[in-house]
Amino acid sequence: MTARVLVVDDIPANRKLLDARLSAEYFEVATASDGFEALDVCARAQCDIVLLDVMMPGMDGFEVCRRLKTDPKTHHIPVIIVTALDQPSDRIRGLEAGADDFLTKPVVDVALFARVRSLARLKMLGDELRLRAQTTREIGLTDALMEAVNDPGLGGRVLLVDDRENSWRRISAALASSQTVDVETSPQEALFRAAEGxxxxxxxxxGLEGFDALRLCAQLRSLERTRMTPVVLVASPDDNARVLRGLEVGVNDYVIRPLDPAELTARIRTQVRRQRYTAQLRSNLQASMELAITDGxxxxxxxxxxxxxxxxLLDQAAARQRPLSTLVVDIDFFKSVNDTHGHDAGDDVLREFSRRLKASVRGIDLACRLGGEEFVxxxxxxxxxxxxxxxxxxxxKVAEAPFVTSGGRAAIxxxxxxxxxxxxxxDDASTLLKRADLALYRAKASGRNRVVADAA
Incomplete structure (x- = not known):
């Protein structure tokens, strides 16, 4: 896969070097010489991933990263800090600023390309959700999404799959102050637990004993319930090839032993934030879909x-030679309810009627409000x-008991x-509905409060 990569560095030679290396791997490359230019490129949605230097005049890479990650318009863009700084405190500072990874120069090409591909793939998976969720922002569902953008990544639920007690105890202790950790020592049980938890x-x-940990990672990616759950590998220094393979199968991040507790904590917080942000996008998308197909x-x-x-449904019935029927239901004299009791009472009647309607049909039946007081x-x-x-x-069911409205003050x-x-x-859809509607007209013409079947 390819991606649009923005290289941000104030030194022209560094920009040209990364441009040449990435272009050779068929990435599209854009460059920026300072943080302000980088923010502008990202705001115009002209990149999929950012490779960001730290030591730049005017605004350093940490501040650029922080601004990108606190802006809802650019929060979703992965950022890799690529710098000569090699102290643990620098790496942690970058991760706490929101960076998705922190690579120290000189960077090995294979590791860089694998990381860029992995993060670009994860971004593209979320882009469809993000674009669809823009509709929900337009109708006012912004608060929850803003909370997800600003989430500190604390209090998450972490499943740790590790069969060495001394290892899982160290990891659990490192994360205990910021996350809730459940330990699973059996990799065979881990998949079920992850799906259910x-x-x-x-x-x-x-380093799971007698079990390929990457197979578990692939299985997590194949299950619908865990497909979007972030996966972090804990690897040894000589596991580079397997880590790169893990990134290819969908692993989100990795940490290398011996573990720095502060770095581990920062990386997990990043993943918790990302998970909550993605979950909120999915929730907003679901809400927008429901608004599009549901009567409020x-x-x-x-x-x-x-x-x-x-x-x-008609096509299926015809292909299988199975029956299908349609009801058109109209509330009698509904206008008089609004005129006599007010529109709030009318709304109460519509809600209660809908409740009784749903209670009278099966789960496979499709009950819809056609408009006004007419239902199908x-x-x-x-x-x-x-x-x-x-x-x-x-x-x-409708006629058996009065409808209570206006908070119990009236019964209609x-x-x-x-x-x-x-x-x-x-029949096509319009023909079937027209026949049911004509039957409804005959029911109303013959006195209302009755059922009439089409004579065709």
Whole structure:
């Protein structure tokens, strides 16, 4: 895979060297000579990943990284700090500023390319979520996302997979002040535990006895419930080849023994932050999808959703030669409810009717609010005779008890009229709905509070 890489360094020779090395590996490369230029390029969404020097005039790399990671528009862009600084305190400072990795010059090409590919792949996986979630920001769902951007990465749930007691005790102790750590010594059980535990991070030791830790990492990536869970490897200094292979199979990060507790803590906090940010994007996306297909007042599917799915249900019924029926339900004299009791009471009636409607149909039936006081129920695997029984059940369920409105201050008698039409094998969606609607018209014309089936 390729990616657009921004190289930020105030020394032209360093920029040219990284440009040549990355271009040879078919990455697209852009360059910036200072932090201000880098922030501008990132704000215009012109890169997938940033390789950032630290020692620059005007604004050092740590500050550039901090600004990128605290801005919701650039928070998602991975940052690798590439610098001659080699002290543990420098590395930790970079990670705490939000960097996704910290590489010390001179950087080995293979390690650099593997890390760039890994982080670019992770970013691209999240880009679709992020772009779709922009809709939710436009309708006001911003607070939770901002909280995720500013999350300190504390209090996460970490699953540690390590079968050496002296090792897992050290790691647990290092993380205890910032995270909740569960230890699993059996790699065979770790996959099930990770899938069931809703962990923020899974930490896997590469030195598992008699078991390939990378196979576990690959399995975590293959399961739907753990596909997006960050995975961090704990490796020995001679495990470079396996670490690079781990990055290829989807590992998010790694730490090398002997472990620096502060660095380990910083890296895990980074992964916890990323997990929460991604989870919030998914939550916002789900919310936007629900808003797009759900009626906000009643909680039923809306007309748009019905129109999207009715024809496909008819196609399935035709292909399998199976029955399908449709009900069109209308609340009788609903305008008088609004006129007499007010629109708030009318809304109470619509909500309570929807509750009774859902209680009268099966889980596979599609109940939708068509608009106003009109509703549609699509019933797969249901012939006309059974559909009439269900329609009568809905009618009687509505009529059996008054609707309590206005916080209990009023009780309104409500009835409904129902039109029933069954799929004849050649109907399209509009034809079927029109036949059910004509049956509803006859029900209302003949006195309301009754069920009428289409005569076709």
């Amino acid at each position: 809703e962990y923020d991070v899974v930490v896997v030791s590469l 007042l009643t909680g039923l599917h809306n007309r748009r959703y019905m129109e999207m799915h009715l024809q496909s 129920v699509i019933m797969p695997e249901t012939d006309g005779a059974v559909a009439q029984i269900v329609a009568e059940r809905i009618r009687s 008698d409500v009835t409904v009229s129902v039109g029933v039409a069954s799929f004849l094998g050649a």
